[in-house]
Amino acid sequence: MPSAGHLPVGLHLTLPMDTKQTLVFPGRFDSLAAIREFITRAAEAAGLDERAIYAVQMAVDEACTNIIEHAYGGEGRGDIEITWRTSTDRLTVILRDYGRPFDPTGVPPPDLRASLEDRNARGLGLYFMRRLMDEVEFEFTPDSGNVLTMVKYKEAAP
Amino acid sequence: MELTTERFKRCDLIEVTGRIDSLTAAQLEEAFRAITENGRFRIVFDMSGVQFVSSAALRVLIDTQKTCKRWNRGELVLASVPQRIYESLDLAGFMPLFKFFDDVVEAVGSF
Numbered sequence: 001m002p003s004a005g006h007l008p009v010g011l012h013l014t015l016p017m018d019t020k021q022t023l024v025f026p027g028r029f030d031s032l033a034a035i036r037e038f039i040t041r042a043a044e045a046a047g048l049d050e051r052a053i054y055a056v057q058m059a060v061d062e063a064c065t066n067i068i069e070h071a072y073g074g075e076g077r078g079d080i081e082i083t084w085r086t087s088t089d090r091l092t093v094i095l096r097d098y099g100r101p102f103d104p105t106g107v108p109p110p111d112l113r114a115s116l117e118d119r120n121a122r123g124l125g126l127y128f129m130r131r132l133m134d135e136v137e138f139e140f141t142p143d144s145g146n147v148l149t150m151v152k153y154k155e156a157a158p
Numbered sequence: 159m160e161l162t163t164e165r166f167k168r169c170d171l172i173e174v175t176g177r178i179d180s181l182t183a184a185q186l187e188e189a190f191r192a193i194t195e196n197g198r199f200r201i202v203f204d205m206s207g208v209q210f211v212s213s214a215a216l217r218v219l220i221d222t223q224k225t226c227k228r229w230n231r232g233e234l235v236l237a238s239v240p241q242r243i244y245e246s247l248d249l250a251g252f253m254p255l256f257k258f259f260d261d262v263v264e265a266v267g268s269f
Contacts, residue, residue: 029181036177036210054210054242061212065180112251116227121220124213124250131249 019045022083027068027097028075035064035082039093042084046091047154055132056091056152062125063095063148071099071146090134090153098145104138160207161189169200169269171262175207178215186215190222190234199225199232202265206238216250223255233257237265 023038025031039060043053064080072078081096110123130136135151159176170193178186193201201222219234226232237259239247247253259265 029179032179032181033177036179051242057210058212058246061179061210065212065214068180110251116220116224116255119220119224119255121213121217124216128213128246128249 018085018087020083020085022081024079024081025064026076027064027072027078027080027099029065029068031080032061032064035060035080038082039084042086042093043091043152046084046086046152048091048152052152052154056093056150059129059132059136059150059152060093060095062128063150066102066125067095067097067099067146071097071102073100089155090151093150093152095148095150096145101140102138102146102148103140159185161185163189163193165198166266169202169266170198171202171204171266173204173207177210178208178218179210179212180214183212183214183218187218187221190218190225194222194225199227200269201226201232201234202237202259202262202269203234204237204262204265205240205243206262208240208243211243211246213250216247216252219252220255235259235265235268237262 021042025035036057039056040053043056048056067080068075078098083094085092104126107123107126110121110127111118129150133150134153135149137149139147139149159174159178159182162173164171172189174186176182190201203219223234226234235257238261239258247256257268259268
């Protein structure tokens with residue numbers, strides 16, 4: 001387990017431009033706060049602005065919630081492995097789980113114009129991930145499980 | 159996340175400080191339910207101290223709004239919503255579903 005996740009604040013300024021870290025979290029909702037801290041340090045190390053940092057926090061939170069609820073079908077049934085990598089122009093976040101294969105094409109987009117009675121508020125998580133990040137890509141292989149790769153560029157995409 | 163509730167004559171006030179994610183959204187849901195199960199459906203949600211909302215929080219707001227507005231018995235209104243949070247609500251298409259107030263006094267006074 002890399003210990004770089006515990007670097008004191010500010011030290012990242014002296015790290016080389018390309019940095020990478022991986023941590024494994026239990027697939028439980030009470031991991032979300034620690035995941036948010038881990039990913040916030042990543043976004044800060046990548047040099048993202050405050051607005052982009054919030055977007056990454058939210059996208060990763062939604063992704064982890066989806067993994068817990070859908071891939072694992074509940075809390076405490078498997079781990080979430082999170083890797084982040086910074087490079088000159090972007091932050092890349094890779095989330096891996098070993099739950100059920102996730103097929104994003106099976107999730108209908110939310111109807112944002114539906115009346116209150118017809119809103120079910122489901123499907124918002126995936127929608128937020130796609131709106132908040134510049135790239136979102138799902139992959140599944142029996143050996144490596146679900147691999148979700150999300151990218152946020154420093155210059156916000158239009 | 160910290161949560162306080164206050165009961166006024168014509169409405170109830172919920173104030174949250176901190177982050178509402180899939181873990182803490184359950185607490186928020188419980189707090190709203192405690193009010194509606196008491197037969198009270200006019201609720202002000204003071205969001206001035208909210209630092210983060212996930213879709214789990216938005217689900218709670220929609221479900222609570224449905225409960226409150228049923229048979230025109232009341233409404234959940236949102237007060238002092240920070241800019242970042244407002245943007246998330248906007249992205250989720252919440253604008254037509256909720257009334258927004260700049261401050262809590264104004265929101266409480268609307269009932």
